[in-house]
Each structure stands twice: as C-alpha cells, then as structure tokens.
Amino acid sequence: MAGYSTILEIERLKEDCDRLGFRMGYSKQGYHKTEYGDVVSLFPKDNDALPIYSRDAEVFIGSLSDVRFWLRGIEWARYYDSMVIGKLNDKHRERKEQDLRNKNLIRIITKG
Secondary structure (H helix, E strand, C coil): CCCHHHHHHHHHHHHHHHHHCEEEECCCCCCCEECCEECEEEEECCCCCCCCCCCCCCCEEECHHHHHHHHHHHHHHHHHHHHHHCCHHHHHHHHHHHHHHHHHHHHHHHHC
16 A cells, blocks of 8 residues: 555654643644645644743754654653652642743732
8 A cells, every 4th residue: 555654653753742732733833845845834732731832832843853853852852851850750840831831820820
C-alpha cells in the first residue's frame, strides 16, 4: 500500500506528541508547504500540559521529519534534566507548573 509507512509515522508522532504534552495540527502561519514537503505545527495539548504557552500558540512548525527530530530533542532535554537534578525533577517541574497556573488564575480573576 502506497503511503502506509507515512500513516504509521504520523500515528507514532501523534503518540509521542501526546506523551510529551503536544498535539499536531495545521499551521496557522501560512507555512503549509515548503520545498521539503507538507508542514505541520505542534500546539500545547491542553492548558495543563504546557502551562507557559497559550493553548493556540504554535510551539513548532516543520515537516514530519523535523517534528521527529525536535521531539527527540525534547526527550533528550527532559532526560538530561532528570540526570542532573535527579528524581526530584518531576516533582519540581510539576510544582513550578502549578505555581504558574495559580499565577495565571489570579491574573484572570483580578482582570475580571
């Protein structure tokens, strides 16, 4: 079947994106096709996945192979953080993210 390997690659990328807190989508910036092929964008999965970004922000724009390499870099950076900081890294990261959510909530409440 023609294109089946591309479908499998997209499914694997979607799983990796979901695990890392992203979702794939269509680029809003007008970069829909380049000389290297079609372009996709990565967005935060939800408000809790990546709290420092707005839900509609494009975190990354590139081809499928670019997305694969970029996600590999994100995984490496998180592994390196855990190696340097230790097992406290996940708790520390969760605490900082919750602090940011609380700060954003206070900002929204005081504006309203």
